[in-house]
Amino acid sequence: MAVVIIVGTQWGDEGKGKIVDFLAEHADTIVRFQGGNNAGHTVVVGNESLIFHLLPSGILRQNKKCIIGNGVVIDPGVLLEEIEMMRSKGHLQNKDCLFISESAHLVMPYHKRVDIARENLMGGKKIGTTGRGIGPTYEDKAGRVGIRVIDLFDKDVFKEKLTSILEEKNFYLVNYFNEEAFEFEEIYEEYIDFGKKIREYAADTSRIIDREMKNGKNILFEGAQGYLLDIDHGTYPFVTSSNTVAAEACIGAGIGPTKIDKVVGISKAYTTRVGQGPFPAELNNELGDSLREKGNEYGATTGRPRRCGWFDAIVVKNAVRISGIDSLVITKLDVLNSFEKINICTGYRYNGEVYSEIPSSLKRLGACRPIYEEMDGWLSEIGGIRERNKLPDNAKRYIDRIEALVETEVIMISVGSKRDDTIVMKDPFM
Numbered sequence: 465m466a467v468v469i470i471v472g473t474q475w476g477d478e479g480k481g482k483i484v485d486f487l488a489e490h491a492d493t494i495v496r497f498q499g500g501n502n503a504g505h506t507v508v509v510g511n512e513s514l515i516f517h518l519l520p521s522g523i524l525r526q527n528k529k530c531i532i533g534n535g536v537v538i539d540p541g542v543l544l545e546e547i548e549m550m551r552s553k554g555h556l557q558n559k560d561c562l563f564i565s566e567s568a569h570l571v572m573p574y575h576k577r578v579d580i581a582r583e584n585l586m587g588g589k590k591i592g593t594t595g596r597g598i599g600p601t602y603e604d605k606a607g608r609v610g611i612r613v614i615d616l617f618d619k620d621v622f623k624e625k626l627t628s629i630l631e632e633k634n635f636y637l638v639n640y641f642n643e644e645a646f647e648f649e650e651i652y653e654e655y656i657d658f659g660k661k662i663r664e665y666a667a668d669t670s671r672i673i674d675r676e677m678k679n680g681k682n683i684l685f686e687g688a689q690g691y692l693l694d695i696d697h698g699t700y701p702f703v704t705s706s707n708t709v710a711a712e713a714c715i716g717a718g719i720g721p722t723k724i725d726k727v728v729g730i731s732k733a734y735t736t737r738v739g740q741g742p743f744p745a746e747l748n749n750e751l752g753d754s755l756r757e758k759g760n761e762y763g764a765t766t767g768r769p770r771r772c773g774w775f776d777a778i779v780v781k782n783a784v785r786i787s788g789i790d791s792l793v794i795t796k797l798d799v800l801n802s803f804e805k806i807n808i809c810t811g812y813r814y815n816g817e818v819y820s821e822i823p824s825s826l827k828r829l830g831a832c833r834p835i836y837e838e839m840d841g842w843l844s845e846i847g848g849i850r851e852r853n854k855l856p857d858n859a860k861r862y863i864d865r866i867e868a869l870v871e872t873e874v875i876m877i878s879v880g881s882k883r884d885d886t887i888v889m890k891d892p893f894m
Contacts, residue, residue, distance in 0.1 A: 471729055474731060500597075500601065501543075609629050699741045733795065735772070807838050
């Protein structure tokens with residue numbers, strides 16, 4: 465048995481969906497432990513590309529248990545759309561393949577309206593939220609006024625909670641944002657109907673995971689977003705509203721930290737981010753545009769173009785330290801095939817000082833300039849390669865240099881979007 469956590473080491477969009485889908489072949493249970501439908505994981509199977517916002521990426525594998533943990537905030541409408549989409553494609557025919565935590569909090573219509581109205585009010589100081597209501601849902605969770613999955617199964621409980629919170633939300637929407645108020649009935653009836661449809665999947669998922677562990681099963685924990693979007697350790701306030709580092713798997717799924725065997729970090733062979741906030745290695749030029757087009761760097765959730773830059777070893781090394789990452793997976797190495805010269809950011813310069821760590825001050829980080837180490841590119845196609853030693857020499861040197869800089873072993877390399885476009889040196893479940 466092995467318990468493995470997958471986390472992003474940059475600003476998200478590192479290709480976790482593909483890697484979770486790939487590793488799910490050897491897992492028995494796949495658990496999503498944080499975030500909401502503001503994250504999008506893309507999986508390519510054959511000629512079909514599927515995007516998941518709430519369902520674990522391992523849902524495409526047959527005879528696996530897939531779990532949405534208590535740390536996830538769920539938009540039930542989006543979830544049911546994904547379930548229906550999967551059923552229409554011949555998946556999820558057995559309801560025992562999917563379990564949803566009864567304790568997970570629900571994204572409500574007023575959360576989405578507040579999210580969008582608040583962002584619009586900020587004008588030029590926008591955070592870059594997706595407008596999916598994720599932040600306001602986590603706010604209500606922390607404020608102890610949130611509505612959970614289990615509340616939908618008791619009409620009296622749900623009615624009491626919704627009546628109480630809606631009075632406050634309507635006052636806020638009308639008097640502060642000049643938005644329309646919600647009618648109680650329009651939310652109540654819709655969400656009671658949602659409850660009827662998701663009830664068959666609801667369970668005490670922490671106990672299911674515990675039972676799977678006691679039965680010697682391989683468990684794969686799937687995170688959303690990336691390390692620098694963590695609300696505590698990221699580039700605050702330009703972050704998401706949950707903890708994205710590996711430790712959150714324990715909280716967001718209901719297991720003890722002593723149960724974890726391995727933590728695998730996922731990193732692109734370059735760096736991207738969506739939304740506002742500092743990005744020292746960003747390329748605001750033709751090179752950045754080329755990376756975006758070659759890598760198809762557009763948000764899976766919003767379609768927004770991603771900001772692109774060279775690989776930032778400072779970012780990934782910090783992610784390794786904070787999440788306790790044992791090994792690394794490098795994705796999208798093939799995107800760099802046509803670059804004659806490739807840079808790696810090995811430090812930051814600010815006011816004559818050199819930084820080998822990310823400064824806590826957002827103002828200082830925003831003013832930092834990257835220190836680059838230049839390497840020769842390989843200028844050849846690597847998509848069909850399945851062994852590390854068969855990569856072009858310069859590609860091998862690039863991976864070797866990343867390992868040295870972040871002090872972590874690379875165990876897998878993705879050289880294309882499809883499942884089998886993957887070089888495997890070590891299987892974390894073995």
